[in-house]
Amino acid sequence: MNLTDEQLERYSRHIILEQVGATGQEKLLSGKVLIIGAGGLGAPAGLYLAAAGVGTIGVIDSDSVELSNLQRQVIHHTPDVGTPKVESAAAKMRAINPDVTVRTYFDRAGPDNLVSLMSEYDFVIDGTDNFSSKYLINDAAWFARKFFSHAGILRFSGQLITVHPGQSACYRCLFPDPPEPGAVPSCSQAGVLGVLGGVIGTLQATEAIKYLLGEGELLTDALLTYDASSMEFRKVTVRRNPRCRLCGPSPTITSLEQQDQAVCDLSGSCKC
Amino acid sequence: MEITVNGDAVTLDGPLTIARLLVEQKVKMPDMVSVEHNGKILDRAEFETQQVQSGDTVEFLYFMGGGA
Numbered sequence A: 001m002n003l004t005d006e007q008l009e010r011y012s013r014h015i016i017l018e019q020v021g022a023t024g025q026e027k028l029l030s031g032k033v034l035i036i037g038a039g040g041l042g043a044p045a046g047l048y049l050a051a052a053g054v055g056t057i058g059v060i061d062s063d064s065v066e067l068s069n070l071q072r073q074v075i076h077h078t079p080d081v082g083t084p085k086v087e088s089a090a091a092k093m094r095a096i097n098p099d100v101t102v103r104t105y106f107d108r109a110g111p112d113n114l115v116s117l118m119s120e121y122d123f124v125i126d127g128t129d130n131f132s133s134k135y136l137i138n139d140a141a142w143f144a145r146k147f148f149s150h151a152g153i154l155r156f157s158g159q160l161i162t163v164h165p166g167q168s169a170c171y172r173c174l175f176p177d178p179p180e181p182g183a184v185p186s187c188s189q190a191g192v193l194g195v196l197g198g199v200i201g202t203l204q205a206t207e208a209i210k211y212l213l214g215e216g217e218l219l220t221d222a223l224l225t226y227d228a229s230s231m232e233f234r235k236v237t238v239r240r241n242p243r244c245r246l247c248g249p250s251p252t253i254t255s256l257e258q259q260d261q262a263v264c265d266l267s268g269s270c271k272c
Numbered sequence B: 001m002e003i004t005v006n007g008d009a010v011t012l013d014g015p016l017t018i019a020r021l022l023v024e025q026k027v028k029m030p031d032m033v034s035v036e037h038n039g040k041i042l043d044r045a046e047f048e049t050q051q052v053q054s055g056d057t058v059e060f061l062y063f064m065g066g067g068a
């Protein structure tokens, strides 16, 4: 790949970086990132990945833009209310950077489509809003052996971890038991500070970019937590759980269809 | 005894169980917490039996399902 004059100018602040350079920018331009959920986390991730010149960005989401999304989902604008989120998001990413090919999937990420979809990409960003999807993405990434960034936000807090399936701790290693359905607070009741998605989603995009560049240390085997109230970041060291039902030596989850019903029942009960 | 909870030094009467520690640390929603004890993630069923000793390190990891 040879960068054009326009690309040399557009990406000049990347190219002068020792850790990126023209070679790194070419890696980004040939990189493929899948964003699952074009919401609070996916919105900033999509904007920054497009601006950075990640060549192919896939976005999957089955929702349309609602007025109550606009407090935090900065890729969607007021005139987009009622439009499928994937279309709204794609329009902004294309407007930021015509170098980027955006693939949209107006669909729900499910056990039937996720592994094959992930296999078309280099890195996956989990920007979903419920436990069911988060466990599903973790499991699908294991079967697809795909690096991904897991994240969650709630109230004034957020956290994220990058998973290298088979090598580093997975979401189930850390959270072996899904919360009881009755224990799950409704996120629409709990609320979330709008900027949290910006902080955490941008960190997820950072991990995707580092992965594509092959630069720096990924956030594997460490859960980074952020508390906006105290302005504290903490990196909690974790490790693979030998009892993990998915990635441990004696797995009980051997296919995506085996997702425990208790988790699936949570679907939609914790949307924010 | 002195232990470390989420990075902070905490002085408590002990030893005590993880379940008791969750109460003493006033964890509001213990059902929404995963516990790492000395680097090992516990099963929920172990909360009632696992003892915390002086010098131990405990991390409460919170379920955060939000993202949209």
Ligand SMILES: [Zn+2]
Binding pocket: A169, A170, A171, A172, A173, A174, A240, A241, A244, A245, A246, A247, A248
């Ligand atoms: Zn695991």
